[in-house]
Amino acid sequence: MPLTGNSKSDALESLRKQLGRQIKSGSEFLQEREQKTIRLVTGLDGLNAALGGGLPSGQLTEIIGRGPSRGGGVIMAALLARARSEGRYVMLLDIGAGFSIGSFPERDLESLLWVGCDSATQAVEALDVATRDENFPLFLLDGRDCEPSDWKSVRTQQWYRILNQLRQREAVAVLFARSEVTSATKHRLELVSRLALDDLHQERETILSRARFQPVQRVTEDREEQLRVG
Amino acid sequence: MRTKKGQVGGHTLSGYAVVWCRDFRLQAVKRRSGRGVPAALVDDTQRQSIVLCCNTLAARSGVGPGIPTVQALARCPQLQVDRPSPAAELVAGRMLLETALGWVPGIEETGPGILTLDLATQAPAQWQESASHLHDRLAALGLEVVVGLGETPALARLAAQAALHGEVDVWHLRREERLEKLDQLPLIVAETGAGLNEKLRLWGLQTLGAFSRLRREEVAARLGDEGVELWLRLTGRIRRPLRLAKLEQLFEAHHDFDYEVSEREPLLFVVQRFLEQLAGRVAQTGRAATAVHFLLTFADGACHAKRLPLPEPTLDPGLLFRLVSGHLEAFEMKAAVVALRLRFEPSDPVASQKTLFGAGLKNRHHYEETLKRLRKIVGSDRIGSPRPIDSHRPGLFEKVPLPAELSDGDSDESGPPVTGSTLRRYPLGFRTSVQLRDGVPLRVESSRVSGIVIASAGPWKSGGDWWHEGQQWERSEWDVELLNHGVFRLVETGREWLLEGYYD
Known part of the structure; x- marks a missing residue:
């Protein structure tokens, strides 16, 4: 006779009691793994707090700004500066090649490898190759100018392969986008603050201290399909 | 009294070693077999075959250079006879040079089977030990050598001759005990002409020590230039510069195909074999390859030459093979190949030393491979480390190679601070x-x-x-x-x- 939902959990609970709680549930296992995850401390208090201590290694984190002037660029510059001060190399996959050199301090550019990409598909293909290289602990994928439909030709398996490669090398990838991109992302934050004209003359620290992050619900594969169609 | 590094009591401590491979031509042929048996090389190109050289065992039976081969075989029925082999001599000579390069970089190929080494790069206290080590390494490769150590090339050669005559592995002629040591050596060790030897014998001089005690003016008056030259050699007053060996020849492999090769597979097979051989040779010298030079000669007389630089010195045969095979696969062969030449450009190990605390690329080879693959995806002009260019036109930047080492991140040497949003x-x-x-x-x-x-x-x-x-x-x-x-x-x-x- 098939077990119903309640009887399943009762049976599991009784089995656990018999085995002295040696069996962990999937969520317990994931929680434990989450606690063990090494995190790349970003130097941005708001971002660190929203991510539980920093960017999780072996993961792809999405930072979403649903329009211009949300502060994604300033966060990117801050991540680059932090990486430079720690002697780490960063690869920037720039979809649309909108990189503006005057926005970054010269000394931070020394550790940056810029890769100009024509499309989201090309950038993900490049990321797939790049994440096999142990020289780069941080990858920035700049898709701020991409439409949601631009990501539709990227296969889900490719994202999971990239994740697997990131895990193997304990590297971190951050995707800057205008909307949710992939269900492979476990950590997704939306930038809800907005920059004003006066911010053009503010110190970077001041702008960053005002940045506000809001966690975004994880995208299921069905939702990802909807996003692609949409 | 040690005054400063490399000097003792105000005198510069220079030193030389002469590595002498006894009966080199014979040893080159009999390196792997025929040891422990009487053996000789013969010249049978003339009407009568004669012995060119022989080993000690054969010499004990009365065999010697110049005697007819028939006579030699009559004197020593177990004598193994061979013809000289220039190829075997080349291999043995390379082996000798490669092994010696593991000791010091400055080496002169003085003659077949004779090397003169400049020991200036090593502390004198280690000379004796290093010489014994070199002797053992060469013995393991099937080459029996003696090593002479002295303060000039001439005295080192004299010491090597003394080692040959004394049947010892290493003979060190130290400055402070030179006269005592020379007193033990007969005149023949100095490799002078028979006339001078005879004159000195008539004078009652039996040893080199006795000759070197004579006054220079007296030697010059009675024996002329030849005598003075010997006197200067024995007293350490002649120090000729060494003609250092060119390593390019050592790190090169060449093959002329017996047939024309139009497929890549056989070519890659030979390339792989060459790379392994060359990697082994270069490893003996304590160096690594910084670039591979690749030359193909085609049946129509055309050539294709390419220098394939490596991002970091290496001797990993797998990496080197990927480098060369990658080039070969991308290259279109318009005619069949008749010859292949590969050469390693050796590195200077000191120049490529990394700083202890510097941050840099973990694996430069992997980085170069990644770059190559990324260029195929995005194009070669769309990748690089961005740098501002000297122009007021907004938005322009140049792409430079990513530095392999990062400078101190806290330094404020370059660029003003940037404010505002991006x-x-x-x-x-x-x-x-x-x-x-x-x-x-x-x-x-x-x-x-x-x-x-x-x-x-x-x-x-x-x-x-x-x-x-x-x-x-x-x-x-x-x-x-x-x-x-x-x-x-x-x-x-x-x-x-x-x-x-x-x-x-």
């Missing part, structure tokens, strides 16, 4: 219509964004390249905040308005 450019810009009031943007309309301007700053005028005909430019920039949209950069070029990017 600009994200639209590479081509969007044509925009801008409604102005009193010369200030009031409303913006474009295919990308349209809206009412709630705040603006500008104009900031710039221009340049007026000194290049047809290339001059002039522009006015405005930063505008659009209601519910964000902060954008507008540019007026005189002819049109463009939406150049947004601040983010």
Whole structure:
């Protein structure tokens, strides 16, 4: 006779009691793994707090700004500066090649490898190759100018392969986008603050201290399909 | 008394070693077999075959250079006879040189089977031990050598001769005990002419020590130039410069195919074998390869040469093979190949030493491979480490190779601090219509964004390249905040308005 939902959990609970709680549930296992995850401390208090201590290694984190002037660029510059001060190399996959050199301090550019990409598909293909290289602990994928439909030709398996490669090398990838991109992302934050004209003359620290992050619900594969169609 | 590094009691401590492979031509042929048995090389190109050289065992049976081979075989029935082999001599000579290069870099190939080493790069206390080590390594390779150590090349050679005569592995002629040591050596060790030897014998001089005690003027008056030259050699007053061996020849492999090769597979097979051989040779010298030189000769007489640089010195045969095979696969062979030459460019180990605490690429080979693959995806002009260029024209930057080592991150040597939000450019810009009031943007309309301007700053005028005909430019920039949209950069070029990017 098939077990119903309640009887399943009762049976599991009784089995656990018999085995002295040696069996962990999937969520317990994931929680434990989450606690063990090494995190790349970003130097941005708001971002660190929203991510539980920093960017999780072996993961792809999405930072979403649903329009211009949300502060994604300033966060990117801050991540680059932090990486430079720690002697780490960063690869920037720039979809649309909108990189503006005057926005970054010269000394931070020394550790940056810029890769100009024509499309989201090309950038993900490049990321797939790049994440096999142990020289780069941080990858920035700049898709701020991409439409949601631009990501539709990227296969889900490719994202999971990239994740697997990131895990193997304990590297971190951050995707800057205008909307949710992939269900492979476990950590997704939306930038809800907005920059004003006066911010053009503010110190970077001041702008960053005002940045506000809001966690975004994880995208299921069905939702990802909807996003692609949409 | 040690005064400063490399000097003792005010005298510079220079030293030389002579590595002498006894009966080199014979040893080259009999390196792997025929040891422990009487053996000789013969010249049978003449009407009568004669012995060219023989080993000690054969010499004990009365065999010697110049005697007829028939006579030699009669004296020593177990004698193994061989012809000289230039190929075997070349291999043995390379082996000798490679092994010696593991000791010091400055080496002269003085003669077949004779090397003179400049020991200036090593502390004198280690000379004896290093010489014994070299002797053992060569013995393991099937080459029996003796090593002479002395303060000049001539004295080192004398010491090597003494070792040959004394049947010891290493003979060290130290400065402080030179006369005592020379007293033990017969005149024949000095390799002088028979006439001079005879004269000295008639004078009653039996040893080199006794000769070197004579006054120079007396030697010059009675024995002339030959005597003075010997006296100067024995007293350490002649120090000739060494003609150092060229390593290029050592790190090179060449193959002439017996048949024309038009497929890549057999070529790659030979390449792999060569790379392994060369890697082994270079490893013996304590170096690594920084580049592989590759030369193909085709049946139609054409050649293809390429220098394949490595991002970091290595001797990993797998990596080297990937480098060469990658080039071969990308290269179109228009004719069959008849010869292949590979050469390693050896590194200077000191020059490639990394700093202890410096941050840098973990694996430069992997990085180069990644770059190569990324270039295939995005194009070679779309990848690099961005650097500003000396121009006022906005948005231009050059792409330079990523530095393999990062400088101290805390230094403020380059560039001023950057404030404000970052600009994200639209590479081509969007044509925009801008409604102005009193010369200030009031409303913006474009295919990308349209809206009412709630705040603006500008104009900031710039221009340049007026000194290049047809290339001059002039522009006015405005930063505008659009209601519910964000902060954008507008540019007026005189002819049109463009939406150049947004601040983010």
